[in-house]
Amino acid sequence: MPGKDIIDGFRGTLDFYVSRGVICVRAWPRGKNAGIAPGALLYQPAFARVNRLKKHVSATLQTAYNRYTVGGSNTWADQCIVTYFGNNAPNDLPLP
Amino acid sequence: MTSPFPSPPHVEPPPPLGLWLVLDARVIWGDPITLLAFQTDAPVHLYLQYTETPPHAQPRRRVVRGVSKRTGTYWSMDRGLWAEQVEPGDTTTHTFRAFGWPPGAPLWYFLRGRQRNMTTRSTSILFGSVRPVPNFQTTNSQLLTVSIGNPLQVDASAINQPTTSVAP
Numbered sequence: 001m002p003g004k005d006i007i008d009g010f011r012g013t014l015d016f017y018v019s020r021g022v023i024c025v026r027a028w029p030r031g032k033n034a035g036i037a038p039g040a041l042l043y044q045p046a047f048a049r050v051n052r053l054k055k056h057v058s059a060t061l062q063t064a065y066n067r068y069t070v071g072g073s074n075t076w077a078d079q080c081i082v083t084y085f086g087n088n089a090p091n092d093l094p095l096p
Numbered sequence: 097m098t099s100p101f102p103s104p105p106h107v108e109p110p111p112p113l114g115l116w117l118v119l120d121a122r123v124i125w126g127d128p129i130t131l132l133a134f135q136t137d138a139p140v141h142l143y144l145q146y147t148e149t150p151p152h153a154q155p156r157r158r159v160v161r162g163v164s165k166r167t168g169t170y171w172s173m174d175r176g177l178w179a180e181q182v183e184p185g186d187t188t189t190h191t192f193r194a195f196g197w198p199p200g201a202p203l204w205y206f207l208r209g210r211q212r213n214m215t216t217r218s219t220s221i222l223f224g225s226v227r228p229v230p231n232f233q234t235t236n237s238q239l240l241t242v243s244i245g246n247p248l249q250v251d252a253s254a255i256n257q258p259t260t261s262v263a264p
Contacts (some may be wrong), residue, residue, distance in 0.1 A: 045109040045112065046112045046115055048109060049107060049108075049109055049110075049111065049112070049115075049137075050115075050117060052107045052108070053105075053107055053117050053119070053137050056104075056105045056107070056119050056137070057117075057118075057119055057120075058119060058120040058121070060120070060121060060122075061118060061119070061120060061121055064121075064221065064223060065221060068169075068171065068221045068222065069168055069169070070169060071155065071166060071168060071169045072156060072166055072167045072168025072169060073166075073167060073168070074167065074168050079221065080117060083117070083118075083218065083219055083220060083221055084115055084116075084117050084218055085115070085217060085218070086115075086216070086217030086218050086219055088219060088221065089206070089208070089219045090151060090171055090172050090173035090206055090222045091145075091172060091173050091174070091175055093145060093175045093176070093178075094215075095143050095178065095208055095210065095215055096143065096178045096180070
């Protein structure tokens with residue numbers, strides 16, 4: 001292994017290790033900013049809308065949503081989003 | 097038909113195609129016709145599926161780091177009958193007529209829709225209503241809670257299973 005002075009002379013954080021008897025060095029891995037996935041970008045306006053709509057849901061429906069989410073950690077507001085994106089149908093009977 | 101709701105709120109951005117949310121719901125009891133009215137944020141043509149058979153409850157689980165956690169309840173309903181809304185075309189107020197609903201009898205129902213003749217992704221949650229007996233006297237707000245309030249919580253206690261670990 002190189003001495004500490006040499007290591008400190010390198011720029012940034014380095015990762016030293018021994019692989020099959022060979023001393024290796026690599027830059028400390030950085031998280032790559034992959035950006036927003038295309039699917040997430042596509043639904044951003046819909047998410048924004050449903051989050052703003054939640055404050056217009058009547059108290060009666062909030063009670064119904066709360067009872068519907070019994071037994072879990074979801075709130076009535078979470079349930080609004082789930083039903084808005086259609087992941088909650090009680091059955092798959094097609095429309096007439 | 098006169099809408100029992102005020103105008104839907106103006107919310108930006110505009111509604112995407114195929115997505116809608118129920119904002120308010122009312123049951124207007126009558127004899128022999130009971131009206132079920134709903135308000136949505138976006139114009140859509142709704143269909144109501146109803147049945148008298150109680151729904152089935154299954155726990156929803158998610159495995160987080162090898163541990164199965166209860167996240168909620170999935171309510172499934174037997175295949176029922178479809179009813180179409182009274183209003184023609186895509187609307188924000190939706191009214192359904194229920195004939196011959198006997199007092200004390202439950203009805204389970206939920207909504208699906210079409211927008212510009214295409215089936216939408218959004219649905220409603222499963223609602224349950226029990227028609228009050230004839231001498232049932234309450235204020236209007238209490239009546240709404242009784243009618244739209246979901247009696248599902250009675251069945252949920254039966255499926256409240258303890259969290260189990262699936263890690264090896």
